[in-house]
Amino acid sequence: MTHLTVGESLFPVDVRFLTHAWYTRALMLGIKRKNAFFDLLTQQTDFVVSSAVQFQAMLADFGNANNYVQEIKAIEHAADQVRHELGTKIDEAFVTPMDKEDLSALADRLDDIVDCVESASTRISIYKVQSLRPDLAPMAANLVAMTKKLQTTVVALGEGSKLNDIKDMFVQLHSIENDTDQMFRAALGTLFETMQDQPVQIIIWKELYDRIERAVDKCEDASNVVESMVVKYA
Numbered sequence: 001m002t003h004l005t006v007g008e009s010l011f012p013v014d015v016r017f018l019t020h021a022w023y024t025r026a027l028m029l030g031i032k033r034k035n036a037f038f039d040l041l042t043q044q045t046d047f048v049v050s051s052a053v054q055f056q057a058m059l060a061d062f063g064n065a066n067n068y069v070q071e072i073k074a075i076e077h078a079a080d081q082v083r084h085e086l087g088t089k090i091d092e093a094f095v096t097p098m099d100k101e102d103l104s105a106l107a108d109r110l111d112d113i114v115d116c117v118e119s120a121s122t123r124i125s126i127y128k129v130q131s132l133r134p135d136l137a138p139m140a141a142n143l144v145a146m147t148k149k150l151q152t153t154v155v156a157l158g159e160g161s162k163l164n165d166i167k168d169m170f171v172q173l174h175s176i177e178n179d180t181d182q183m184f185r186a187a188l189g190t191l192f193e194t195m196q197d198q199p200v201q202i203i204i205w206k207e208l209y210d211r212i213e214r215a216v217d218k219c220e221d222a223s224n225v226v227e228s229m230v231v232k233y234a
Helices: 015-059 062-092 100-126 134-159 163-194 201-232
Strands: none
Touching: 015 062, 015 100, 015 134, 015 201, 062 100, 100 134, 100 201, 134 163, 134 201, 163 201
């Protein structure tokens, strides 16, 4: 191929082709990097859901509670590793698909949920709880529902969904959180009313209720971060 004369391109190839090739490569690299971040966030949500499901299963199979405690502890450890990997990736990246602060905030809230569930299950073992109060299971069911809906919003965020596509999910999350708050207050009222002569049991059960209610609150905190990100990057 001969070079072109004055006034024409001096390159032996079509510059438009080079520009298009560079743009395509940059686009694909950007998509790959975005997927890497959201793959880790999705892994975090997998652990969030798994921890809640295992806690609910423990309540239904309470005779084998210690097995579930160990399983939830393993989930929490694996979740911490993913959070660390994601944090390292965020810190090292020159460009991230979304603001580093937003990605870190979401990752932290997801990690907090698993920590709360692990804390609740561990206390059942430490305090050697022998029998369950009936108002814990409905709270755990709400927690499972919230984690699954939260996972849906995180996946939708990674897929670039618009707010209108998932706004009902945020409304549902907020509604479940309010319902759980009412359960929590009712459970505490019943606890103090029926266990006045057993202060140690009051302390134990107040902590258990508090950990699950806090996990639900963290789910709503995470959903608020996701909602903000969806609006910001729409």
